[in-house]
Amino acid sequence: MSNNDTHSRRRVLKGAGVTGAAGMMALAGCLTGDEDDENTLEVLHGWTGGDGAEAEEALFAAFEEEHPDIDLDDQAIGGGGNENLDQTVATRFNSDNPPGSFAGWPGANLEQYDGVLGDIESEVWDEADLADAHVEEAVEACQFDGGYSAVPIGSHRMNDLFYNVEVLEDAGVDPDSLDDIDALIDALDTVDSETDATPLAMSLEAWAILQTWAVVMLSTQGYDAYMDFIAGDGDEDAVRETFETLEEILDNYINDDAASVGFTEVNQDIMGGDAAFIHEGNWVAGAYINNEDIEYGEEWDAIRYPGTEDMYGLHIDSFIYPGDNPAPEETATFLRFAGGETAQVEFNQYKGSIPTREGVPTEEFNEYLTETIEDFETASEKPPTLAHGLAVDQSTQSSLEEVLNNNFADPFDVDDATEGFMNAV
Amino acid sequence: MKRLVAILRAIRNKRRIRTDGGTTDERSTVKRWLDSDFLQSAPFWGPPLILMGLFVYGAIGWNFLLSLTDYSGFGGPDYTNLGLQNYSRMVQDxxxxxxxxxxxxxxxxxxxxxxxxxxxxxxxxxxxxxxxxxxxxxxxxxxxxxxxxxxxxxxxxxxxxxxxxxxxxxxxxxxxxxxxxxxxxxxxxxxxxxxxxxxxxxxxxxxxxxxxxxxxxxxxxxxxxxxxxxxxxxxxxxxxxxxxxxxxxxxxxxxxxxxxxxxxxxxxxxxxxxxxxxxxxxxxxxxxxxxxxxxxxxxxxxxxxxxxxxxxxxxxxxxxxxx
CATH class of the missing domain: 1.10.3720.10 (MetI-like)
Incomplete structure (x- = not known):
């Protein structure tokens, strides 16, 4: 091989190397530059399947129909409850690249986003006159840092106890006669002895135990004791008694596989007639409504959790507004729309939730949701949910879940759990 | 560019015939360095080194730096006040x-x-x-x-x-x-x-x-x-x-x-x-x-x-x- 050959080959290789390096730089440049998307309205949410997907499709379709000029990019990020959505939102905030808006709980949950949320009091709340249109609790929950940082889209009820009609008939239990927790425990016992069905379908995921703990506390200790607890002024005896009652229920009347299944799996047992009761937020109603084989009042039904008949256990979903917004005007348009009548009807009729906006026509809603809307208006108290961001901030909620996961998810340790709860809030 | 190549070539060719028939190398250190295998192979090992350095070792280093701050929430880290408090918190947790x-x-x-x-x-x-x-x-x-x-x-x-x-x-x-x-x-x-x-x-x-x-x-x-x-x-x-x-x-x-x-x-x-x-x-x-x-x-x-x-x-x- 001649010297010249070596040189030319080396030069070719060198050129290839340089081209490669330049190519990588160019690629890196391409990945960061998306200047053209400035006016795209990006909305992140976690509604990927079932009732949630149907609801968000209806909502965004209605928005696009009303505002065809706005370029909407709605992205469903599902999985792990809202875990993946929250993670994506956190990453986006940390890289100073927030979306236009994202779905999340208002209330104390907003505190974790301190410093990165924007104020939409004048552009959204005042302009669309939302404060007068929505229920007081929802208005308060969306306030943050002296202004407003979210718009409520709907509310789930947290104190419904759903049941399979046939199983209760077989057991000879009259659901309407259950007026306190003792009556409920007797009923669970009757189901256990009279039928093969699981008395109470339950998932021992930490958040599921937490929401049931909250409703048992409301039932046995009352609204004031609950509100004192979430304010950090809880009575230790009240907390302990709640745990003792809950232990009696969880230790005796739930499914064997509760520690390793999710709520969607146990909800199948209600629909299939393998379990009598389930306590869940009324998102499970979305699954019943979408199941053509079962009818409200015929195969499934619901009562208020015994002892909480006058209350509406409050849960709120909302769209949150990041400051440093990539599309402030488009987002404001969307949020005004979300707080309006059309959006609240379109979304909630499929979601199994109800509008937080008052006086919304109920023709589109089924019988169960219409009754829930009536209850919502007449409820004497609306205790905020402990397991979904309204009552306590994210890190407190996470500590409570940690306590339950470590001390009260079979085996059940009342002492440690009580101590943990008293320390956490 | 053409001129640069011509100059480089001139530098490279600036060798004198030694009395014993070989050549002497009178190039300066910089020029020798420019001519070295190390530099000439740079286009090959350079980009991977930069990418690995940035995305692997740089990220680990940055992670260490972050662990010394009190960064929580979304405000952004404050690098002025570094300490080992997170590690002592770990020991107590x-x-x-x-x-x-x-x-x-x-x-x-x-x-x-x-x-x-x-x-x-x-x-x-x-x-x-x-x-x-x-x-x-x-x-x-x-x-x-x-x-x-x-x-x-x-x-x-x-x-x-x-x-x-x-x-x-x-x-x-x-x-x-x-x-x-x-x-x-x-x-x-x-x-x-x-x-x-x-x-x-x-x-x-x-x-x-x-x-x-x-x-x-x-x-x-x-x-x-x-x-x-x-x-x-x-x-x-x-x-x-x-x-x-x-x-x-x-x-x-x-x-x-x-x-x-x-x-x-x-x-x-x-x-x-x-x-x-x-x-x-x-x-x-x-x-x-x-x-x-x-x-x-x-x-x-x-x-x-x-x-x-x-x-x-x-x-x-x-x-x-x-x-």
């Missing part, structure tokens, strides 16, 4: 100790079980049994599947009521056990599933090493009167040391990263009590609680644990001239 203990148990039991089971499988297959190839494929197959898939399998199989594991042991009058729900069983159940997935991999490593041992040695051992067990134990297994070492390193690193398996089995960052490891704890602190600095400190601890495993291996390999 009982949940960290529990997660560390579980991580170590997982690591040790999983690695030893995989090595032992893989060895047994490899020796059996090495005996030229019928359908040996088919068995090899069957044993290796789980390794080809993603953690997310196998975790879902095991979630079903471990189900208390309908799971095949309880159905099977029920035939012998045992159980049912709450494999993934009982804090006393959950870590063992997870380790068992991981061993199932990875023992095929160790088997293949061993098998390759076994096949490279000359047949004469087996024959010599036989002639000297060694039984099968004695032959493997005294003659064959000692020669598998390099295979054992490299398999161990890979297994330990996989054990440290068992996060995705746990995430899929427990459908989130919060495994059942008794199965929390440092990786899941790290994710919870970061993405559930927005405790970024604390999460970074846990991450760095995990990194140091991995380093403690891999560093001695790299060092011995380097000593032997394998790197």
């Amino acid at each position: 009982p949940a960290i100790w529990e997660a560390t203990w579980n991580t170590v148990v997982l690591l040790v039991v999983f690695t030893i079980a995989c090595l032992a089971l893989g060895l047994v499988l490899a020796i059996l297959l090495d005996r030229e049994i019928r359908f040996g190839r088919a068995f090899r494929t069957i044993y290796l197959l789980p390794f080809a599947l993603s953690f997310i898939v196998t975790a879902q399998f095991w979630r079903w199989m471990y189900n208390v009521n309908d799971g095949i594991v309880n159905q099977f042991i029920g035939l012998f009058g045992l159980g049912p056990y709450n494999w993934l729900g009982d804090p006393r069983l959950v870590l063992g159940s997870v380790i068992f599933a991981l061993v199932w997935q990875f023992s095929g991999y160790t088997m293949v490593i061993y098998l390759a090493a076994l096949r490279s041992i000359p047949t004469e040695q087996y024959e010599a051992a036989r002639v000297d009167g060694a039984g099968t067990f004695r032959m493997y134990w005294r003659v064959i297994v000692p020669q598998l040391r390099p295979a054992i070492v490299s398999a161990t390193v890979v297994l330990v690193l996989f054990a440290l990263k068992a996060f995705d398996f746990l995430y899929a089995v427990f459908d989130g960052y919060r495994p059942r009590q008794g199965a929390d490891i440092l990786a899941t704890k790290m994710m919870r602190e970061g993405f559930n609680n927005s405790e970024w600095a604390y999460s970074s400190a846990i991450g760095l601890t995990l990194f140091i644990l991995s380093l403690a495993v891999i560093a001695p291996y790299l060092y011995t390999q380097y000593k032997r001239g394998n790197l």
Whole structure:
């Protein structure tokens, strides 16, 4: 091989190397530059399947129909409850690249986003006159840092106890006669002895135990004791008694596989007639409504959790507004729309939730949701949910879940759990 | 550009004929450096070095820096006031100790079980049994599947009521056990599933090493009167040391990263009590609680644990001239 050959080959290789390096730089440049998307309205949410997907499709379709000029990019990020959505939102905030808006709980949950949320009091709340249109609790929950940082889209009820009609008939239990927790425990016992069905379908995921703990506390200790607890002024005896009652229920009347299944799996047992009761937020109603084989009042039904008949256990979903917004005007348009009548009807009729906006026509809603809307208006108290961001901030909620996961998810340790709860809030 | 090339060429050609017929090199240090292999090969090793440096080592360094701040929430880190408070917080956090203990148990039991089971499988297959190839494929197959898939399998199989594991042991009058729900069983159940997935991999490593041992040695051992067990134990297994070492390193690193398996089995960052490891704890602190600095400190601890495993291996390999 001649010297010249070596040189030319080396030069070719060198050129290839340089081209490669330049190519990588160019690629890196391409990945960061998306200047053209400035006016795209990006909305992140976690509604990927079932009732949630149907609801968000209806909502965004209605928005696009009303505002065809706005370029909407709605992205469903599902999985792990809202875990993946929250993670994506956190990453986006940390890289100073927030979306236009994202779905999340208002209330104390907003505190974790301190410093990165924007104020939409004048552009959204005042302009669309939302404060007068929505229920007081929802208005308060969306306030943050002296202004407003979210718009409520709907509310789930947290104190419904759903049941399979046939199983209760077989057991000879009259659901309407259950007026306190003792009556409920007797009923669970009757189901256990009279039928093969699981008395109470339950998932021992930490958040599921937490929401049931909250409703048992409301039932046995009352609204004031609950509100004192979430304010950090809880009575230790009240907390302990709640745990003792809950232990009696969880230790005796739930499914064997509760520690390793999710709520969607146990909800199948209600629909299939393998379990009598389930306590869940009324998102499970979305699954019943979408199941053509079962009818409200015929195969499934619901009562208020015994002892909480006058209350509406409050849960709120909302769209949150990041400051440093990539599309402030488009987002404001969307949020005004979300707080309006059309959006609240379109979304909630499929979601199994109800509008937080008052006086919304109920023709589109089924019988169960219409009754829930009536209850919502007449409820004497609306205790905020402990397991979904309204009552306590994210890190407190996470500590409570940690306590339950470590001390009260079979085996059940009342002492440690009580101590943990008293320390956490 | 043309001028530059001409100048470089002139510099390169500035050599004088020496009296003995060779050439003298009078170029300056800079020019010699410009002409060196080191610089001329830069376009090849440069880009990977920059990318690795930035995205791997730079990220680790930045992570360490973050762990010294008090960064939480979304305000952005403050680098002016650095300290080791997150590390002292870790020492005082009982949940960290529990997660560390579980991580170590997982690591040790999983690695030893995989090595032992893989060895047994490899020796059996090495005996030229019928359908040996088919068995090899069957044993290796789980390794080809993603953690997310196998975790879902095991979630079903471990189900208390309908799971095949309880159905099977029920035939012998045992159980049912709450494999993934009982804090006393959950870590063992997870380790068992991981061993199932990875023992095929160790088997293949061993098998390759076994096949490279000359047949004469087996024959010599036989002639000297060694039984099968004695032959493997005294003659064959000692020669598998390099295979054992490299398999161990890979297994330990996989054990440290068992996060995705746990995430899929427990459908989130919060495994059942008794199965929390440092990786899941790290994710919870970061993405559930927005405790970024604390999460970074846990991450760095995990990194140091991995380093403690891999560093001695790299060092011995380097000593032997394998790197």
